[in-house]
Amino acid sequence: MLQRLIFALMLYGALAACGGPQTGALPSETLVRLADDEVKSLDPHSVSDLASLRVASDQFEGLTRYAADGSIEPGLAADWAASDDGLVWEFALRDNLVFSDGEAITAAVFAAVFARLRDPVTAAPTASLFDAIAAVDALAPDTVRVRLNYPYPAIIELLAHPAMAALPLHRIEADRDGWTSDRPLVTSGPYRLADWTLNDRVLLERNPRWHGGEAPIAEIAWRPVDDSLTAMRMFLAGGADIAGEFPSTRLEWLRARRPAETRITDYRGAYYFAFNTRQPPFDDARVRRALSLAIDRRWISEELLAIGTQPAWGIIPPGMSGLDPIAPASAAMDREARLAEARAMLADAGYGPTNPLSFDIRFNSAAEHRRISVALAAMWEPLGVEAQLFNSEATLHFSALRRADFTLARSGWIGDISAPENFLAVHRSDAGVINYSGYASAEYDSALDAALNEPDPERRAERMRAAEAILVADAPILPIYYYVSRSLVSERVSGWVDNSPNVHPSRTLLLNPAS
Numbered sequence: 001m002l003q004r005l006i007f008a009l010m011l012y013g014a015l016a017a018c019g020g021p022q023t024g025a026l027p028s029e030t031l032v033r034l035a036d037d038e039v040k041s042l043d044p045h046s047v048s049d050l051a052s053l054r055v056a057s058d059q060f061e062g063l064t065r066y067a068a069d070g071s072i073e074p075g076l077a078a079d080w081a082a083s084d085d086g087l088v089w090e091f092a093l094r095d096n097l098v099f100s101d102g103e104a105i106t107a108a109v110f111a112a113v114f115a116r117l118r119d120p121v122t123a124a125p126t127a128s129l130f131d132a133i134a135a136v137d138a139l140a141p142d143t144v145r146v147r148l149n150y151p152y153p154a155i156i157e158l159l160a161h162p163a164m165a166a167l168p169l170h171r172i173e174a175d176r177d178g179w180t181s182d183r184p185l186v187t188s189g190p191y192r193l194a195d196w197t198l199n200d201r202v203l204l205e206r207n208p209r210w211h212g213g214e215a216p217i218a219e220i221a222w223r224p225v226d227d228s229l230t231a232m233r234m235f236l237a238g239g240a241d242i243a244g245e246f247p248s249t250r251l252e253w254l255r256a257r258r259p260a261e262t263r264i265t266d267y268r269g270a271y272y273f274a275f276n277t278r279q280p281p282f283d284d285a286r287v288r289r290a291l292s293l294a295i296d297r298r299w300i301s302e303e304l305l306a307i308g309t310q311p312a313w314g315i316i317p318p319g320m321s322g323l324d325p326i327a328p329a330s331a332a333m334d335r336e337a338r339l340a341e342a343r344a345m346l347a348d349a350g351y352g353p354t355n356p357l358s359f360d361i362r363f364n365s366a367a368e369h370r371r372i373s374v375a376l377a378a379m380w381e382p383l384g385v386e387a388q389l390f391n392s393e394a395t396l397h398f399s400a401l402r403r404a405d406f407t408l409a410r411s412g413w414i415g416d417i418s419a420p421e422n423f424l425a426v427h428r429s430d431a432g433v434i435n436y437s438g439y440a441s442a443e444y445d446s447a448l449d450a451a452l453n454e455p456d457p458e459r460r461a462e463r464m465r466a467a468e469a470i471l472v473a474d475a476p477i478l479p480i481y482y483y484v485s486r487s488l489v490s491e492r493v494s495g496w497v498d499n500s501p502n503v504h505p506s507r508t509l510l511l512n513p514a515s
Contacts, residue, residue, distance in 0.1 A: 026241060029218040031493070031511060033242045034231045037394045038224040039202055042180040042193060044162035045117055048125040048434060049398070050414060053162055055202055055222050058506045060165035061189040061210075063091045063110065063144060064156050068508035070499030072157050076105060076166055076188065076211070077144070086151045086455070091144040097166075100207045101186045105166045107138035112169050126163045128431050129416055132452070133158075151455040154419035161416055165189070190215040190507040199224060204506070212507070216495075220506045226394045229367055235261075235488045241511075242496075242504075243488040247367050248307045254488070261488050264308060265498040269414040269483035270315040270423065273361070273376070276407050277476050278438040281349075281357060288475040290345035293330055293338045294379055301481040304375055305368070312479040314468050315413065321420045321461045325482070326468055339382055346383060358386040363410035364397035372480065373410070401436045411436055414483070418501065420464040424448050427471055439476035 026032055035051040044056040057066075065075035074080075077091035097105035114136035117124050132152035137145045148155065158164070166188035171179040179186070184205065185193035190212060191204035204220040225231040228245040235243040236258070246254065246262075254262040275282035282288055297311035310318060314326035330338060351357040361376060363369040370391065377387040387408075392400070400406050415422045425431060428448060429440035447470055451463035471477075485502040495509040 026238065026492075027219070028511070028514065030221050031217045031219070031242070031506060031509060032221045032223060032240045033506070034225045034234065034240045034244060035222050036224075036228075036231075036244055037226050038199060039196070039222070040395075042185060042196075044165060044167065045122050045124040045126075051222075051224065055204075056162035056165070057189070057503075058191045058204055058220060059185065059187040059189045059193060059207075060162050060167060062159050062161070062165040063093075064160040066160055066501065066503045066505055068495055068504070069497045070501040070503050072160055075160065080156075086153075087148045089146045089148075089155060090139065091146070093142045093144065094211055095142075097188075097211055098209050099166070099168050099170075099186050099188055100184065100192045100209050101168070101171075102209060103168065103170050103186075105188060106141045107144045108141070109166050109169060110144045110164070111136045111138050113164060113167050116167075116169070116172075117163055124163060125432070125434055126161070126416070128425060128428070128434070129161070129422065130158065130164070131425070150453045152452075153457070154417045154422070157417040157419075190505075191220055194219075215507050216510050217506065226364070227366060232488065235490070241490040241493050244486075246486050246488055248305045248486075249367070249371075251307050251486075258488070260491060263487040263489055263496070263498055264484055265502075266318070266500050267414070267483040267485040267502050268317050268320065268418055268500050269412060270312055270317060271309075271412040271480050271483055272312070272315065273478040273480070274401065274406075274409050274411040274436040275476055275478065276404055276409075276436075276438060277440075278404055281351070281359065282407065284349050285474055286345045286349040287351070287357065288478075290342040290349070290383070291380060291385070292475050292478055293342040293345070294383055295376065295478065295480070296335060296379060297480060300372060300375055304371060305481070307486065308484045309481040312482050314472050315423045315477070315479055316420045316464065316468055317415070317423075317482045320415075320418060320423075321464050322458075323461055323465055326465065326472060328472060343383055346385075351384075353384055356384045356386050358388075359407040360388050360390040361408050361410075362390045362392075362397065362400065362406045364394040365391050369410050402433045404436075404438060408478070409436065411477070412483075415501070420461070420468070421448070421452060424451075424464065424467055424471070427476065437476040439471075439474065441470065441474060444470045444474070 037051040039055050040047045040052045061075045063075055063077040064072050067073045078094045080091045082089045116122050132148050134147045134149045139145045168186035171186050187207055190210045192207045194205040195203040202222040206215045228247050231243040232246040234240050275288050277283055301309045301311040318325050361373045363373050373389050380387055401409055413423055413426055426434050427439050428445055447467035451467055454460040454463050489496045492512050494512055
């Protein structure tokens with residue numbers, strides 16, 4: 001079975017040959033970046049996908065922001081201080097801050113942004129990420145106070161998220177549904193939207209009133225390309241400066257031919273599939289555990305992908321909690337022993353030769369997702385499981401996940417911040433639509449609450465691990481591997497620094513003059 005799988009996947013990779021027409025030189029004053037999807041909205045309170053958030057980060061700045069190396073630095077705040085118990089933070093704003101239309105940015109803006117973020121009417125998909133914050137107040141026009149519900153070591157990084165950036169509430173209040181149609185868009189960051197052509201590009205121009213002065217590059221063009229092979233071909237043909245992904249099957253080819261432009265580094269993310277636990281067959285934990293047992297994660301990570309990813313049984317990436325990644329006892333079992341135990345679990349749940357387990361594996365269109373889905377289906381064949389492949393483009397795929405219109409679906413989580421709770425909170429019973437599996441466990445919620453309220457760093461990490469162990473045992477998701485970031489960066493771009501958040505703000509990049 002595995003031999004047939006290997007041959008099929010090798011053939012599939014061979015068919016994905018490079019090519020594409022030459023496109024000519026790129027504009028000398030425009031940085032062309034490829035996103036993995038179309039921007040969903042220009043309102044940072046309406047999005048949670050990476051493509052939209054990256055464009056938002058170019059346009060809206062918060063109290064803090066990311067530096068080129070992925071660390072956190074002052075943004076609209078010049079500095080800050082915390083109380084001894086870590087529950088109260090005060091931020092002093094820079095002098096004379098204004099939006100791109102000249103309207104003042106004061107402390108009251110941040111208080112109002114937080115109120116809008118938490119308002120149920122806004123229905124912000126990232127609202128639960130900010131549960132640690134109890135209140136945001138304006139102590140003075142230039143002083144913001146942030147009060148926390150519990151100690152939260154990652155608060156400085158959390159405040160760099162676009163959802164807590166300075167948003168033009170004077171425009172939002174005047175035209176709640178139409179403010180994102182402004183051209184240019186009113187922004188607080190280094191760039192502002194000049195034009196958006198659906199399925200073609202988002203074009204950003206310099207914000208003439210940004211506190212940092214003139215952004216280094218005149219224009220940023222974000223172009224949506226949801227297929228990594230197509231993105232790679234566009235880059236190689238000279239049609240883009242930066243491609244955020246390339247197929248794992250092309251790594252050796254790229255390293256041999258374009259080594260200086262091929263970038264791989266550890267990434268704070270976990271790749272997994274979500275079971276729909278709301279309905280049969282995956283409302284039964286025995287079925288979910290059986291399928292998880294049958295997966296050869298090491299083969300997928302080390303042989304099929306072969307790009308430096310680590311196999312995953314949990315969701316907290318290596319190094320994030322101060323502990324080694326979680327691995328259940330079954331991780332040490334040989335394949336035949338795992339299959340035997342999985343077969344017994346399925347039989348106990350009522351599935352077998354006379355009643356085979358059958359379902360769709362849903363994934364968004366990309367060569368890697370297809371290859372992994374093919375591998376999963378093949379690994380479940382010895383159990384008599386009939387898994388069919390069902391793919392759609394990314395927008396339709398994630399819309400289906402939010403509607404719970406799936407049985408098993410490709411998912412994953414890229415950390416908004418470098419904190420274990422950011423990965424665990426997604427699976428709380430009250431996490432909303434981002435909890436794709438519909439997992440609801442009072443035991444898990446309680447364990448996570450205990451971790452969040454623990455001020456001691458070592459005990460906090462141990463309690464985070466305890467919550468993760470409950471999640472792994474209940475198996476509402478099927479972890480496969482921990483991400484690495486893959487990027488293609490043109491030699492005409494400088495300032496790119498590989499980092500685990502995989503954050504590369506356009507304001508930190510430069511275009512080298514033509515030689």
